[in-house]
Amino acid sequence: MGMSVQGLGFAKALARMVMLSAGLAMAQGAVAQERVMIVMDGSGSMWGQIDGVPKLSIARDTLRNVLPGVPETTELGLIAYGHREKGNCSDIELVVPAATGTASQISDAVDNMSFLGKTPLSAAVQVAADELRYTEDKATVILITDGIETCSADVCALGNLLEQRGVDFTAHVVGFGLSAEEGRQISCLADNTGGKFILADDGAALEVALNEVAVEVAPQLTFVAVDQDGNQVVVPMNWRVQASGGEVVAEASNSDRLTGEFEAGDYMVLVSGADVSGGMEFSLEGDEGSITLQVPVEVTLLQATLEAPESVAAGAVFEVVWTGPNDDRDYVTIVEVGAREGSFINYAYTGQGSPAEVTAPDGLGIYELRYVHGPSDKTLATAQINVTEISGTLKAPKSVGAGSEFEVVWTGPDNERDFITIVEPDMPEGKFMSYAYTGQGSPAAITAPDEPGTYELRYVLNESDRTLVARTISVVAVEASLEAPASVGAGGKIEVEWTGPNNARDYITIVEVGADEGSYNSYAYTSTGSPLTITAPDGLGVYEIRYVMGQSDATLASREIELKEVSGSLRILNNPVPGGVIEVEWTGPNNARDYITIVEQGAREGAYEGYAYTERGSPAVFDVPSAPGAYEVRYVIDGSDRTLASLPITLAPASATLSAPSSVASGAVVRVKWSGPGNRNDYIEIVPVGAEADARPITEARAEQGTSLSLYAPDSAGLYEVRYKMRDTGEVLASVDLNVE
Numbered sequence: 001m002g003m004s005v006q007g008l009g010f011a012k013a014l015a016r017m018v019m020l021s022a023g024l025a026m027a028q029g030a031v032a033q034e035r036v037m038i039v040m041d042g043s044g045s046m047w048g049q050i051d052g053v054p055k056l057s058i059a060r061d062t063l064r065n066v067l068p069g070v071p072e073t074t075e076l077g078l079i080a081y082g083h084r085e086k087g088n089c090s091d092i093e094l095v096v097p098a099a100t101g102t103a104s105q106i107s108d109a110v111d112n113m114s115f116l117g118k119t120p121l122s123a124a125v126q127v128a129a130d131e132l133r134y135t136e137d138k139a140t141v142i143l144i145t146d147g148i149e150t151c152s153a154d155v156c157a158l159g160n161l162l163e164q165r166g167v168d169f170t171a172h173v174v175g176f177g178l179s180a181e182e183g184r185q186i187s188c189l190a191d192n193t194g195g196k197f198i199l200a201d202d203g204a205a206l207e208v209a210l211n212e213v214a215v216e217v218a219p220q221l222t223f224v225a226v227d228q229d230g231n232q233v234v235v236p237m238n239w240r241v242q243a244s245g246g247e248v249v250a251e252a253s254n255s256d257r258l259t260g261e262f263e264a265g266d267y268m269v270l271v272s273g274a275d276v277s278g279g280m281e282f283s284l285e286g287d288e289g290s291i292t293l294q295v296p297v298e299v300t301l302l303q304a305t306l307e308a309p310e311s312v313a314a315g316a317v318f319e320v321v322w323t324g325p326n327d328d329r330d331y332v333t334i335v336e337v338g339a340r341e342g343s344f345i346n347y348a349y350t351g352q353g354s355p356a357e358v359t360a361p362d363g364l365g366i367y368e369l370r371y372v373h374g375p376s377d378k379t380l381a382t383a384q385i386n387v388t389e390i391s392g393t394l395k396a397p398k399s400v401g402a403g404s405e406f407e408v409v410w411t412g413p414d415n416e417r418d419f420i421t422i423v424e425p426d427m428p429e430g431k432f433m434s435y436a437y438t439g440q441g442s443p444a445a446i447t448a449p450d451e452p453g454t455y456e457l458r459y460v461l462n463e464s465d466r467t468l469v470a471r472t473i474s475v476v477a478v479e480a481s482l483e484a485p486a487s488v489g490a491g492g493k494i495e496v497e498w499t500g501p502n503n504a505r506d507y508i509t510i511v512e513v514g515a516d517e518g519s520y521n522s523y524a525y526t527s528t529g530s531p532l533t534i535t536a537p538d539g540l541g542v543y544e545i546r547y548v549m550g551q552s553d554a555t556l557a558s559r560e561i562e563l564k565e566v567s568g569s570l571r572i573l574n575n576p577v578p579g580g581v582i583e584v585e586w587t588g589p590n591n592a593r594d595y596i597t598i599v600e601q602g603a604r605e606g607a608y609e610g611y612a613y614t615e616r617g618s619p620a621v622f623d624v625p626s627a628p629g630a631y632e633v634r635y636v637i638d639g640s641d642r643t644l645a646s647l648p649i650t651l652a653p654a655s656a657t658l659s660a661p662s663s664v665a666s667g668a669v670v671r672v673k674w675s676g677p678g679n680r681n682d683y684i685e686i687v688p689v690g691a692e693a694d695a696r697p698i699t700e701a702r703a704e705q706g707t708s709l710s711l712y713a714p715d716s717a718g719l720y721e722v723r724y725k726m727r728d729t730g731e732v733l734a735s736v737d738l739n740v741e
Helices: 010-022 055-069 103-111 121-131 155-165 180-193 206-213
Strands: 003-008 035-041 075-081 092-099 138-145 168-176 196-200 220-226 237-243 248-255 257-261 265-273 276-284 291-299 305-307 311-313 317-323 331-336 346-349 356-359 365-373 378-388 393-395 399-401 405-411 419-423 435-437 444-447 453-461 466-476 481-483 487-489 493-499 507-512 523-525 532-535 541-548 555-564 569-572 581-587 595-600 611-613 620-623 629-637 642-651 657-659 669-675 682-688 699-702 708-712 718-726 731-740
Touching: 035 092, 035 121, 055 103, 075 103, 075 121, 092 103, 092 121, 121 138, 121 155, 138 180, 155 168, 155 180, 168 180, 180 196, 220 237, 220 265, 220 276, 237 257, 248 257, 265 291, 305 365, 305 378, 331 356, 346 356, 393 453, 393 466, 419 444, 435 444, 481 541, 481 555, 493 507, 493 541, 507 532, 523 532, 569 629, 569 642, 581 595, 581 629, 595 620, 611 620, 657 718, 657 731, 669 682, 669 718, 682 708, 699 708
Parallel strands: 003 196, 035 075, 035 138, 138 168, 168 196, 220 291, 311 378, 399 466, 487 555
Antiparallel strands: 075 092, 220 257, 237 248, 237 265, 265 276, 276 291, 305 317, 317 356, 331 346, 331 365, 365 378, 393 405, 405 444, 419 435, 419 453, 453 466, 481 493, 493 532, 507 523, 507 541, 541 555, 569 581, 581 620, 595 611, 595 629, 629 642, 657 669, 669 708, 682 699, 682 718, 718 731
């Protein structure tokens, strides 16, 4: 918890608070790490007076007297509120960012401040904490205010939040001209963050009050190790801090540092680890603040060895046999002789085992192999290696057809990801068009550009993008021709005879006249042979058949074709009922995937329910919906979903009547007359009386045989039913009893 101090003069209170936060008394050899933000009240109430002197004048004079005594290592900043606008709770400004050497800048800023606004002290403290990155680093805020919060914020809750989220956050509060009740309303900010609250007035016992707040604060110390050469050691180590009586008060394992809070007293810190040992004694007086102590250690020199070939071809992968500590992220690398510590070109981690595989640079001459200790970036061993010249050859035709695939016979180092490519002669190193990796073998398969002209074949070293060897090659123009009908029905099939280079992914397509290069509708690859078949769009007018080169989408040949209007017709052959089937006789173009369907009247183009493809023949037979209502039978062209022909139809519940004798002799002929839909799958049947609708009939006849039918009665006497049944829906439309004697 924080400490509250009552009755202290404002100047003394402010001076004490700044000095307390800055931590003037530093241990010998320690480095201060204080970051302090002053939050200054710029509200209009600062014009109020204490002993006849405006509070704003007291604040200005006190800061100008106190701040020069802040240690140079302290990062100090200033935030003000209420100093620019009246009545604005958002009037908060970072006036001076936290940095060292800002004392005079802060004093000048306060001297030039206006005092006229409200008191959003909670929001200002939050801004200060954020500026100091309080969730990541130690941070201290000094709030100087002559009033309580006036912007509907909970200063106590803010204190709790900052304490919970902060790494090491402290808020000190200096209030002046406040009543005891007002002081209680804002002191919680200091109390909840472990800070001090000082209520300043003009009381005579200023020195006594000052002594009351001059309490010892346990400093937070950070220990780091420094080797015999003065370099900080950053490998994992074990730490132990002992008090003068020998008891262990702090320890840490596998860390490059130790941080903790310690009371005043005498201590010893001990450090140990792989190839590291050391320690020292130190004393704390209690007012050091947060400091970093450097602990001397001795690092046993690490050793390593390297064995590699005396020379290696440029860009080649070679093996390096090594010994060494194999610590985390140790690596073997190749660099230019004299390169700075930690440099690398190509490398392999020692964790991958010995020998390490390293790739030589594409430069020539003497290079240096290094074993580098990962935690410290120190070179433990070196060996020189000579990177030698390499050569290659390319053999290919003098000329090739545009867009064609051809072979390039090559020789060369075949380093990983080296490649053969064809480029324009003036293209920069490393650029490529069609290419093949040398790892795929010789000869390499390369595709010529579609544009005729002079090009260059290159063997490119992946390591540096350098061209090892090059030769020119001529790409010559190619021709193509197309033969097709002068016209075709919209959506119809077109047989196209073609000649051309038949390069990989070349294709024949049909498009609108003047369409962009690379556009296509229906298409077929030339690799399928000549002639090939494509499908005309469902449009009218003049279109264009094209031979397109697959590599560049360039049109090599074209010819026009006229798309003519097509027509169709529909005739319903039966009387479909809801849930049954419909038989539709049709005429039309019978294009691929054209279909006959039934939809609700007015349905959008392309909608469908039951359907049958026209390629299955006429009549088309398919299911109809089970709901009664107004529908439409359509012939639909698949490519565009356009309706070519349509016919309205109403699906209504079906009915039927039966007339038959009431009794007959067993095995006798039963003469039945009926009326009803008479569809192909409707039957007149005899079943036992009360049989299920799907019961197997004893005898039956198709309704399509006529409205007057003859059936044999069952051989066994008993009660039966004569039924009119729709097999498509399973529904029995009518029945009469039949007594067989």
